[in-house]
Amino acid sequence: MTSDASASTPKNSQQPGGLKPTIFWRIAEDIPANLKWALTAISIVVPLGIWWGVSSLGIVNPKFLPSPMTVGQAALDLHADGFLVQDTLMSCFRVGVGFFLAALISAPIGVAMGTFTSIRSLLEPIIGIVRYMPAPAFIPLLLIYLGVEEPPKIALIFIGTVFFNVLMIMDAVKFIPQELLETTYTLGGQRHQVLFQVITPYVIPNILDAFRVNMAASWNLVVVAELIAADEGLGKRISLAQQFFRTDDIFACLIVLGLIGFCIDLLFRWLLRISCPWAID
Template sequence: MSRAEPMVAEEGRQAAETGVQGGPPEPPLPPPARIRLLTTSVSPRTAWILRAVSILGPVTAWWALSATGMVDPTFLPSPSAVWSAAVDMAGTGDLPSDLLASLGRIGAGFGLAVLISVPVGFAMGTLGWAQPLLEPVIGILRYLPASAFIPLLIIWLGIGEPSKIALLVLGVVFFNTLMTADVVRQVPHRLLEVSATLGASRLRVASRVVLPHALPGIIDAMRVNAAAAWNFVVVAELVAATSGLGYRITRAQRFLQTDRIFAILVVIGLIGLTIDVALRLLRTRVGRWTR
């Protein structure tokens, strides 16, 4: 037998193992049609069309319903009446001042809740003793309605700004803590094992591996709970307030000014959408590796 024959035999054995006969590996088969339907994305143009339909569809239905006169304008003002009310409140300065007051409370309450919940949730996700110590009590407290604490907060802190900010903190901090802990626990164990194998300390693993991997998810949790913060700031301003969008809604309700109420609700929705988009862009920027 010649010297080339063993080499040929070896090549034939390798080809048989890989299922290839003298050629490059075959590309993987495409997924079944039912799976492709679940994962297929639309084009950017189609996505923008769908976004426009999502906004313009309800507005068109609102305009059509108010134009028919089937509903008394006192209960359902037209979009044009709502726009006029918003322009009027902006011209008198009421809307800008109330918006700044609500944004200030959101910034203080939500910011304080994030400063508390992110470190605590991170500890619950990384330290073995922190989860059994903290999760039971936080799990109980998150089921207590934050609005139920309003009488106690007024007794403890008065009717000023501290009680309103405390209500925001109570409404956000427990949910954001548990969501942060869940995100941190989802860091793949193989990354932790590789880091430990390379000799990284626990502090270095937490700061260089766990935190960057969990940061996009932490921002997503903040996006979800920012909406809850807006709900609670309006509730806080409905009680013993002299400024804010919730206070302005209460004043409009006393005089059946539903056009002003709708205008304020639209403003809240637009501000909330702006905050959501900003946090989404931040998540995309810090989590480029997840794309």
Template sequence: MKPLAVDHDSTGGTMTEDTPSARQDRRDWQALPQRSRPGRPSSLLSIRTPISRGARTTLIVMSFAVPLAAWFIVSAAGVVEPTFLPSPAATWSAGVEMAKSGELFTDMWDTVQRILYGFGLAVLVSVPLGILMGTFSAANSLFGPLISAVRYLPAPAFIPLLIIWVGLDEWTKILLLFIGTVFFNTMMTADVVRSVPMPLINVSYTLGARRGEVLRKVIVPHSLPGIVDAARVNVAAAWNFVVVAELVVSTTGLGRRIVQAQRFLQTDRIFAILILIGVIGVLIDLLLRLLRNQVGRWTG
């Protein structure tokens, strides 16, 4: 290949001459690949893009309809024996039978009461403590290490101690719920409070607000939606612990009813109770979402 001719300019530098050979070399270069203009992606697959109300309703219905249809198909095909997987019709009949006898609503109310007392007590303790830990470094240093260590202890492991300390009454189940949720709710509340923007706090001080006013009028209102979301997460854990407690140390409640059904291989009753627990959980979650939207209208 003929080299490019090089000429010297008046300043002593060099210039590359565009010779015919160089132009020929450039014509031999391959063209850059052409990319087609990307089409507009569907809102269903776009990152954090709102979807239409109709699409949202359809997806919600599908989330329940698809598992229910699979349940119908598997039970109708006889792939699994009815003793182990009852049909939806048998499950519905078992639930209606328990409801007519009144035992289902009695057990449900006993379980819900334990949730209200145990998790309610955990919220009363964890929310103020979490606000203090998220606001003041001294409180975080005082309580944080101990809570971080204790929250890894499995709550069901405390059942033998609780039986020794308080016996087999309602307080055993309530305290188990308290132990299982208070530490996690405290840490999650503290994290929410720490997320309050520091410039917002500094502006409040600049405008003349005192420490107590910043806490009451800035930090707490800003944190309330996140605090409610933390409660939404931990109330589900409370349901897990109450069923465990009723399996071990209770004569009433939905958990106890599951144990009794298991002894007689009444899987249709077990399925009916599990579905009822799921329905109650969804209703509680919806109520907490409404509360979150009310206390955090500014977030929308």
């Protein structure tokens, strides 16, 4: 076996058992910048090209698979009618308020649970159970309790993100080196100083990262909420488009949702870079 392999690849025969050099399959190492950019471009251009190719070949009914140009036109029409901006703003508003409230509550609770074993023992069991209850299953209750306007949608986003934020922040606190806390005590630090001047600044990058990851869940939930009961919003627009068999509108809204999520992700990365430059490699 070995002699066959080395005979067919004489260049590598010097080191039969050695690790062969590679560019593409490097593990946890950088690849050349131009390869990186090429792959990034391929990641966007190829799916777009396949979509365009399949839709222009006419093998799929354009009613089911509209071409990129049709979808672009649909987006422009939605924009011209004022729906696109209005729906986007409405969805952003719901996500913004719901997620802001969840962030406001989850950061201090997560830090407290990570810091104090007592608080963790008090809250972890109940959060561990509640977080496995799917947030959309709360919708009927929320509609009964809070009516059909904004409050149930905001509450849904809150419920769907607050527990994951808390648990991720709690875990981040547990990763603070014990010696960093002990050093603080030997410098004369009190417990409240350790909490506010060491633990809190240490986990801010992790808090921002937890928010960035869990933001995706709040966009899932806003669309779910709008599919069920709303007058406007991107989810509502998708639901309306379905009733009128406007697949081009559905595609347009999906792409807008993807782009918004991508921009928010970049925003959080940028926030991390300017607020905690020490935490960036």
